[in-house]
Amino acid sequence: MVKKTKIPEITITRLSNYFRVLDEFKRREFYNIASYQLAEEMDINDSQVRKDLAYFGQFGKPGMGYEMTRLKEEIQKILGLTRKWRVALVGVGNLGSALLAYKGFQGQGFHIIAAFDSDPKKMGKKWAGTVVYDITELKSIIRKERIEIGIITIPAPAAQEVANLLTKAGIKAILNFAPVRIAVPKNVRLSNVDLSLRLENLSFFLSR
Amino acid sequence: MVKKTKIPEITITRLSNYFRVLDEFKRREFYNIASYQLAEEMDINDSQVRKDLAYFGQFGKPGMGYEMTRLKEEIQKILGLTRKWRVALVGVGNLGSALLAYKGFQGQGFHIIAAFDSDPKKMGKKWAGTVVYDITELKSIIRKERIEIGIITIPAPAAQEVANLLTKAGIKAILNFAPVRIAVPKNVRLSNVDLSLRLENLSFFLSR
DNA sequence: AAGAATTTGTGAAATTTTTCACAAAGTCGG
């Protein structure tokens, strides 16, 4: 059934969350998990869980639920986490440095292979093991290193320009932290992490 | 019509985005903006824009669109951005330090009043102008300073514990950066910034 | 081996969200 019906985007987010729940349950040494258990943990309906998984195959056993090891593997396959992803980060400032120092992504297969900055003071140095290159070298290094994902952590006014550089270099997905909406070609996947937006959301609910 | 019908949560996110677009257009010195312009900019349908705004009142003029200054003010009111929000941050590590150094939130009315950490080396010092307190002082300082929003930037295993401290101290909303699902009382608003989840999302779309 | 108990996978129903489409309200040029 894979790729046949249109899969709601939110289903993908939930798959990631099922994965998290499975990790937590695994430590408690269960072998199987039922849809109602996953659902309870995530405050959703149990048939939602079954529908989400059924988009990709039949992983469960009636009467038994889902075998946890198997389900984790299946979700990993679905999300494309069985391979390594080569990532570049542009903008080694406050936020960029924090991301470079973070070891958590590595464990999930996301490897920051190269960093770029336009500040001569930062170029050539290493940050948490990653070399910081001159932004002018972006295209050649991204191609040479076969990097597919780009992270943008530069000030908003320069974000579009850098996004253009990234897409011209052949990057296929961008995670943008600059608080600005950037345009990318249709074949490039863009995901914005807009923290102000999140705070504004909290503000709205506190205000009512 | 305010608060009468149930407002979709995604409408709130779009309101924040309309606000961004208005900022961009403002620099170009227009007085009015039509729903179709906002919609075009955001790649959505123009009646979506009108529906979203109509939840909160009638801000537009037929034939003319929306007066930009007015609309910005209305959205600010709706999102609760006409007042200052007092924020506390827990965990002055890589990510926490970056957030403390960031001046962008200030401009939107979010002021990080106090920071907390459990590491004696960090306590008592200032980070980007914000005092770092001992985590044991959390409750008294949050109450004294009338802080309403908490940001969690500590390792995942300690996140639930700190969330408990925050809610017991009377905080009303939490922005959580730890990659773990935490439980909070129903009257506390929780928003998770899970960067791995975002990367996994990109990975899914790159894999298909 | 049969019967009770579970729980999946999935059509169908219900609900939510988006889009359509148009009357009503306003602008503008003459």
Next chain:
DNA sequence: CCGACTTTGTGAAAAATTTCACAAATTCTT
């Protein structure tokens, strides 16, 4: 002040997503 335009606000229709509900599959108990 009229007539041609433009664009809002909103019911109604369409589309998308979630929930219901149950036959079928599997296990468990005796």
